Amino acid sequence: MGSSTLSLNCPVCGVAASQACTRCKLVRYCDREHQKQHWPQHKRCCRPFREEQDPQLGRYLVATQDIAANQIIFVEPPLVVGPKWYLSEAEKEAPIVPCVGCYTPCRVGKHQCRSCHWPVCSPACTHEALECSVLSLGPAPAGRADARSLNDYFRGDALLVLKCLLLQRQNPEKWAALLEMQSHEEERQGTELHEEAEKRVVSYLDKRFLRRLRQTKPNLLEESGTQLLHRLCGIIETNYMVIELPTGVELSGLFRQACMMEHACQPNCYFQFDTISQQIAVRAGGNLRKGDHLQITYTNILWGTQMRQHHLRMTKHFTCHCPRCTDPTEYGSYVSALACLGDVNQTCSGTHLPVDPVEEDTQWKCNTCPMIVDAAYVSELQTHMTDQVEGMLAGCPRANEVELLLARLSQMLHPNHFHMFNLKHTLIQLYGNEAGLELASLSSGQLERKLRLCNELYDVCRRLDPYSIKLAIYVTVILIEIAHALEEQARRAPAEGASLLEQAQARLKEAQEVMVKEHDSVAGKKLSDKLQREIFDCEKLVLTLAYNK
Numbered sequence: 001m002g003s004s005t006l007s008l009n010c011p012v013c014g015v016a017a018s019q020a021c022t023r024c025k026l027v028r029y030c031d032r033e034h035q036k037q038h039w040p041q042h043k044r045c046c047r048p049f050r051e052e053q054d055p056q057l058g059r060y061l062v063a064t065q066d067i068a069a070n071q072i073i074f075v076e077p078p079l080v081v082g083p084k085w086y087l088s089e090a091e092k093e094a095p096i097v098p099c100v101g102c103y104t105p106c107r108v109g110k111h112q113c114r115s116c117h118w119p120v121c122s123p124a125c126t127h128e129a130l131e132c133s134v135l136s137l138g139p140a141p142a143g144r145a146d147a148r149s150l151n152d153y154f155r156g157d158a159l160l161v162l163k164c165l166l167l168q169r170q171n172p173e174k175w176a177a178l179l180e181m182q183s184h185e186e187e188r189q190g191t192e193l194h195e196e197a198e199k200r201v202v203s204y205l206d207k208r209f210l211r212r213l214r215q216t217k218p219n220l221l222e223e224s225g226t227q228l229l230h231r232l233c234g235i236i237e238t239n240y241m242v243i244e245l246p247t248g249v250e251l252s253g254l255f256r257q258a259c260m261m262e263h264a265c266q267p268n269c270y271f272q273f274d275t276i277s278q279q280i281a282v283r284a285g286g287n288l289r290k291g292d293h294l295q296i297t298y299t300n301i302l303w304g305t306q307m308r309q310h311h312l313r314m315t316k317h318f319t320c321h322c323p324r325c326t327d328p329t330e331y332g333s334y335v336s337a338l339a340c341l342g343d344v345n346q347t348c349s350g351t352h353l354p355v356d357p358v359e360e361d362t363q364w365k366c367n368t369c370p371m372i373v374d375a376a377y378v379s380e381l382q383t384h385m386t387d388q389v390e391g392m393l394a395g396c397p398r399a400n401e402v403e404l405l406l407a408r409l410s411q412m413l414h415p416n417h418f419h420m421f422n423l424k425h426t427l428i429q430l431y432g433n434e435a436g437l438e439l440a441s442l443s444s445g446q447l448e449r450k451l452r453l454c455n456e457l458y459d460v461c462r463r464l465d466p467y468s469i470k471l472a473i474y475v476t477v478i479l480i481e482i483a484h485a486l487e488e489q490a491r492r493a494p495a496e497g498a499s500l501l502e503q504a505q506a507r508l509k510e511a512q513e514v515m516v517k518e519h520d521s522v523a524g525k526k527l528s529d530k531l532q533r534e535i536f537d538c539e540k541l542v543l544t545l546a547y548n549k
């Protein structure tokens with residue numbers, strides 16, 4: 001039986017039954033004997049969670065028993081896996097695209113599928129037959145056409161929608177599951193997202209392929225109209241999960257069960273994708289208690305509440321009321337907080353926090369003086385700061401440039417504000433690595449500053465993401481930099497060296513545990529290799545200092 005079906009009759013004898021399976025609560029038995037008898041069949045779909053429904057959340061998942069940290073909660077195959085859904089402007093024009101058959105990065109225009117002419121990694125690589133036959137109906141440009149026309153024609157995001165559409169023919173069960181997913185069709189009407197989907201995907205698929213398909217093979221698809229295409233765009237936008245391949249290529253996946261997990265700004269679950277089986281495994285981030293909702297994060301947890309809420313409203317059409325969003329201090333992290341400017345007569349060292357953080361038009365009150373600022377001022381300030389911080393970080397700044405910007409922004413932002421966090425996270429990597437600022441060249445003040453900044457950043461990460469589900473890479477970088485600073489202090493004060501190096505080793509060990517969450521991402525693999533080298537170097541230093549005593 002499907003995991004969502006709740007049967008009131010014993011599956012063995014068919015009589016009305018009252019004893020539910022204690023694990024999934026989805027099947028009922030008349031007695032223990034029939035439960036035992038049915039277990040070999042039931043164990044294949046019995047899971048430590050169940051689906052529930054709520055007017056606000058829609059469908060969501062709840063743990064039916066305690067689940068230990070990192071335990072697999074469920075594994076499932078995809079409904080659809082396809083090219084990346086959200087492409088940046090640069091990606092829309094990139095000369096390297098994923099092969100339409102195996103997603104290996106390939107140069108657009110170099111090799112083309114013999115039938116449909118879409119980009120493939122080699123002439124021998126093939127792709128799904130029905131998809132290929134539909135794409136063959138389009139006016140594909142020749143491989144030698146200019147890069148712009150090639151990129152404009154081979155639209156991966158539109159191909160993802162086509163893959164969804166073709167499920168109605170290829171797999172009616174998956175098609176039915178797909179259509180049960182939330183699409184927010186009505187809320188999307190008249191929005192920029194709808195307009196963009198119309199231009200980039202719906203009219204493109206309709207004009208170039210589907211009109212011809214309806215003429216040439218009218219019975220192939222029961223439905224292929226533009227309204228359905230818009231609904232599929234809404235389903236993808238609301239539900240897609242990002243899958244990163246070992247090559248760095250990002251794909252989008254839709255999963256019946258995993259996509260039911262609700263959003264929280266502090267998630268308690270994470271997922272891993274097996275590139276060979278294409279299955280997703282959902283794991284507990286920390287120890288979950290029976291009754292806990294299974295939650296992932298749909299947005300960037302390093303953004304402040306206003307930015308996260310804006311993103312969720314625009315793309316997922318809901319207002320998040322999770323404990324972090326309703327707490328003006330965001331678990332005491334203060335990542336949205338502003339510094340109070342005081343008034344003309346008096347300076348103030350207080351902090352402005354939103355009165356009602358989930359309200360877009362909220363006022364921001366100082367926690368020390370009577371100053372109040374409005375949402376429009378805060379939003380303008382944030383935009384201005386975002387431009388400055390992103391502009392600087394994109395240009396590989398030097399430590400002194402970052403320090404200058406930090407000093408300027410500290411007049412207006414709390415020291416933990418997410419813009420300050422990003423600048424400081426860059427700075428801890430520059431102190432000790434930049435030419436002229438190598439560890440041995442740092443003054444003791446600079447070394448202490450590096451360590452202090454690391455500790456501040458670590459504290460923010462722990463408050464926002466105690467299980468290091470989303471911030472594992474950030475935390476590992478911080479822990480490595482803490483170890484660097486402690487090692488340098490040990491070199492300078494050999495008398496305390498042993499204890500400092502013990503602390504450094506403990507931080508590196510902690511980093512190893514944190515990295516479990518990222519062991520199959522590209523950035524994660526690179527950082528894990530670096531961490532191994534750091535652990536080795538630290539061990540060598542322990543021996544060197546002991547030998548020189």
Ligand SMILES: C[S@@+](CC[C@H](N)C(=O)[O-])C[C@H]1O[C@@H](n2cnc3c(N)ncnc32)[C@H](O)[C@@H]1O
Nearest residue numbers: 057058059181182238239259260262263316318
């Ligand atoms: C990926 S789907 C989750 C499954 C969906 N509830 C369903 O019934 O298919 C995302 C949608 O679920 C709802 N949702 C998820 N998390 C929510 C939350 N924390 N608060 C309110 N709505 C939420 C929103 O409508 C959102 O667009």
